[in-house]
Amino acid sequence: MRDPITAKQFHDADGIDDWRVVSGGASAVYRVSSFSEGVGFAVLIASIADELDHHPDVDLRARSVTIRTSTHSAKSLTEMDVALAQRIQLAARDLELVADPSAVQTIMIAIDTVTPDAVMPFWKAALGYTSRRVNEFVDPKRRGPLVWFNGIESFTPGRNRLHVDVSVPHDLAEARVAAALEAGGRLLGDTYAPAWWSLIDAEGNVVDIATWRGRGDD
Structure with missing residues (x-):
């Protein structure tokens, strides 16, 4: 699951429509209605990351949550990044959060x-x-x-x-x-x-x- 993959392989995977590969990893930005909603989503992301033992960088703001599958340890995208992105996207869907790919950079x-x-x-x-x-x-x-x-x-x-x-x-x-x-x-x-x-x-x-x-x- 931790084998390196290319950006194309990441984007070819199912269940990662909200995500985009940019320099340094894959990212998704979700809009939230309040800081409290963002905190709740971040806590859910933490639970998923602990379960997979694969931890992203999370940037929590008043109206958005940004997640990046960091490559600071693996030095490249891996299959674990796909698994993490799929789980987070599914959780966001359950919460009816809307992704904003234009905010990724x-x-x-x-x-x-x-x-x-x-x-x-x-x-x-x-x-x-x-x-x-x-x-x-x-x-x-x-x-x-x-x-x-x-x-x-x-x-x-x-x-x-x-x-x-x-x-x-x-x-x-x-x-x-x-x-x-x-x-x-x-x-x-x-x-x-x-x-x-x-x-x-x-x-x-x-x-x-x-x-x-x-x-x-x-």
């Missing part, structure tokens, strides 16, 4: 550097982050954005050395790109779409809208 700050070993200790100390993978830091509380260091051979004059990656549900990415363009952005490149679209604002700052698709091993 993760943020990553990408820093271009010629000498990663020279700058990474600085950012690790300044942010209070810990290492997760090679050239990647994570908030130990798993609340802040991921930070990734992109090793490059040389800098291009006039090009930003820092950009933001926004990982969104694969079926909502093009709508997010269209919204950014309508809001004044320009398309910098879509060579790697649907893995990511690069957009640029009016002052030259870059954001990548990314999904799990188009990355070879889906």
Whole structure:
């Protein structure tokens, strides 16, 4: 049950319609009518997680509950994530909670550097982050954005050395790109779409809208 699976295998499973794979795991966001209702749902999620011995990250807010099947231990999606997602979705259905896939996303700050070993200790100390993978830091509380260091051979004059990656549900990415363009952005490149679209604002700052698709091993 803990064998690694791909994002496509996760989405091909039954009973996970409310869930979307984004960078770092699979997530679902459910709207609740009150904080108390959200607490009750969170307690139910905890009971399911304890029963399966597979624990997600849960973010409880006044009008929503966000669940992420964290990959901080397994380093990838597994069959247990499918089992957990199915059980949580079934519980949400019983409570008549409505999922909002458009609210699912993760943020990553990408820093271009010629000498990663020279700058990474600085950012690790300044942010209070810990290492997760090679050239990647994570908030130990798993609340802040991921930070990734992109090793490059040389800098291009006039090009930003820092950009933001926004990982969104694969079926909502093009709508997010269209919204950014309508809001004044320009398309910098879509060579790697649907893995990511690069957009640029009016002052030259870059954001990548990314999904799990188009990355070879889906």
